[in-house]
Amino acid sequence: MASRAVVPRDHQQPRGEAVAGNGKQKKIVAAERRNRQALGDIGNLVTIGVDGKPQPQISRPITRGFCAQLLAKAKEAENNKKAVRANVDGALLVTNGAAAGKGPEAEKAAQKKVAVKTKPETVIELSSDTEEVKKEKPINTKKTGEGSSRKKVQTMTSILTSRSKAACGLTDKKPKEQIVDIDAADANNELAVVEYVEDIYKFYKLIESESHIHDYMDSQPEMNEKMRSILVDWLIEVHHKFELMPETLYLTINIIDRFLSVKTVPRRELQLVGISAMLIASKYEEIWAPEVNDFVCISDRAYSDQQIRNMEKAILGRLEWTLTVPTPYVFLVRFIKASIPDQEMEHMVYFYAELGLANYATMMYCSSMLAASSVYAARCALNKSPVWDETLKAYTGFSEAQLLDCAKLLASFHSMAAENKLIKAVYRKYSQPHRSGVAFRPPAKVLLATAAS
Known part of the structure; x- marks a missing residue:
């Protein structure tokens, strides 16, 4: 908002010529002058120095909030008689009805009293996870008591850390691993019963x-x-x-x-x-x-x-003629499919499962855990990477930590299979070439090392 130019008291012209000859009229004119000085805008007063010369005025930067206050006061005091002009960019307000004189000096002074438009401050927000710079937001000055909409400023350490990670292509959050739909290929196979297979295995888990x-x-x-x-x-x-x-x-x-x-x-x-x-x-x-x-x-x-x-x-x-029970084979079929195996991988899983059947020590584990542990131990023996992913975790219902004990037991059975006379048939069966000779493969060293420790 621009400050209005006010002509000094000595240069103001009387409103009429007739006021000069009458004493009564002189008093009226003097009273009007005093009234004009009392009702004058604070920002438009010119301070007179000691030597009688006007001191230079200081222009106050106009903010949006202050401009709104001035507008409200002007409308109330002058009863909507003065024209208000709002500038879109800086809310620049200029009022031209204050100057009484129309001389060139008054017009020149009015042109000089223009307030300087201030640029809105901007805040650049940096997330600690990514290097994305959010849109610049102007800070709106609010009234006292309304609170501030400005977010907390990040510390310099967090900003520098986030910039370094973004420059190196690193982020704190790892992308979530996708779960493969293993039944998508069997959508048109009626024997695969894709519509019911999830419910079937949930029932197997329950019983x-x-x-x-x-x-x-x-x-x-x-x-x-x-x-x-x-x-x-x-x-x-x-x-x-x-x-x-x-x-x-x-x-x-x-x-x-x-x-x-x-x-x-x-x-x-x-x-x-x-x-x-x-x-x-x-x-x-x-x-x-x-x-x-x-x-x-x-x-x-x-x-x-x-x-x-x-x-x-x-x-x-x-047994009361109860023969429909979830054996380890029921779960092996599903879990092998979830591991997306090759032929060698499939034979290795069955080798570990039959080693588990022949040894009484695996009796403590339920059928689903024995099947899942066979898959885990086989993947470790064949150095599959990753050993256990989100797809296997989702379809088996077991985490890697839950399977570790049973998998160690199966790996130890594999390490002793060649010398163990109690399981000769299993060893000979999976030593055949049409079963990929998986019995000759070395057992998982990782599982054996942890079992020994």
Whole structure:
């Protein structure tokens, strides 16, 4: 807003010629002069010095808030008689009705009294994470008590740190790893049941605790862990000889363990329990199941067909005909798919899973954890990177830390497989070229080192 030019008192001209001759009129003129001085704008008064010369005026920078106050006072005092002109850029306000004289000196003084437009201050905000510079924002002066909209200023250390990171292409936040949709390729495959597969595995997770087998070896007076390992290793060889489905093997081991956990079995009938369990699993899983006579022959006629049938009835009665259970194989199929494997990777996972079946020490782990640990140990043995990603974590439901103990156990089984006489069949099976010879691969050194420590 510009200051109005005020003509000094000595140069003001009287309003009329007639006022000079009458004393009464002189008094009226003098009173009007006094009134004009009292109502004059503070910013337009000219201070008279000692020598009678006017002192130079100081122009005050006009801000938006101060300009608004002056406008309100001017409108109230002069009752909307004076013209108000608002400048868009700087809110420059000029009023031209204050000067009484119309001489050249008054016009010249009015042109000089123009307020200087001040630039709005700007604040550049720097985020500590990125080097993005936000838009410049003018600082609006607010009335007292309204508070300040200006954000807290970053410290010099945080600003320099953020600039250095941005210059080097570094950020504090790592990009979130994407989860791969492993069922996208099977969208048109009706047998893959993509619409229901997630719900199916959620149900498997819920009920696997119901069929989980706890430690039962103390309840078997004529059995020990080595005898069980010999039986399972022999059944793996029989399963391979009969060329049965993988599901049949895992269900067979599950039936044996569940039956032994509820029924005491003498040592001479342990092999009978094994072949009867495989007969039941074959009828459940296979299209063409082996006959009873095949199991009589494979056991070197140690048991008759009637003994096998009687044991079959005893097992089904004890298990209450419950054969639909989530075995480790159920989870292996899903978890191997989530690991996006090659053929060698797939064979290595099954090798570790069957090592876990043959060893009683893995009984403490549930089926899903044994399957996930087999995938983890196989990826470590084959030096896959990353060993465990967000996709595997999402589909298995286990973190890397949760699988570490079981994976160490499986790696130790692998390191002793060549010399262990109890699991010879598993070692020979996965030493074949059509199974990528994964048994010859060295076990994961990382897992063995942590297990030793």
